[in-house]
Amino acid sequence: MSFLKLLVLGFVAGFLATLVFHQSAWYLLVHAGIIPADRPAWPLDAIPPLGIPSVVSKAFWGGLWGAVLALFFSRIQGAAYWLTWIIVGALVPTLVAIYVVPLVKGLDIGTLWPRIAIGGTVNGAWGLGTAIFLKLFGATRT
Numbered sequence: 001m002s003f004l005k006l007l008v009l010g011f012v013a014g015f016l017a018t019l020v021f022h023q024s025a026w027y028l029l030v031h032a033g034i035i036p037a038d039r040p041a042w043p044l045d046a047i048p049p050l051g052i053p054s055v056v057s058k059a060f061w062g063g064l065w066g067a068v069l070a071l072f073f074s075r076i077q078g079a080a081y082w083l084t085w086i087i088v089g090a091l092v093p094t095l096v097a098i099y100v101v102p103l104v105k106g107l108d109i110g111t112l113w114p115r116i117a118i119g120g121t122v123n124g125a126w127g128l129g130t131a132i133f134l135k136l137f138g139a140t141r142t
Contacts, residue, residue: 006071017126017132018062025126089126
């Protein structure tokens with residue numbers, strides 16, 4: 001598969017995985033009382049500077065993660081493919097969201113454990129979803 005096609009499919013897979021898997025996991029955690037109800041799944045609040053809905057911003061970033069990671073994971077096969085997407089999906093975006101994003105925005109890192117547990121759960125679901133969509137799109141040999 002060409003570099004550009006894999007990049008595009010990775011973006012689409014990550015974008016869709018955010019809307020379907022990540023936000024569904026978030027929804028379940030809200031309804032389990034783990035995430036406060038005032039932070040719903042599929043949020044439509046406007047995000048500066050463009051004023052786009054928050055869920056679209058999340059999906060865009062999920063798409064970028066999917067595009068980049070698809071390039072690295074496209075040759076992995078079998079159970080390792082699924083585990084790689086879930087584990088790396090759970091860890092890397094979560095750690096970036098906890099340690100890098102607040103620094104870029106000039107914010108405090110805050111309490112780590114709940115954020116790591118919640119981020120790992122929803123981002124692990126995103127990783128699985130991205131892997132599934134890539135498989136459905138024929139972008140992998142698993």
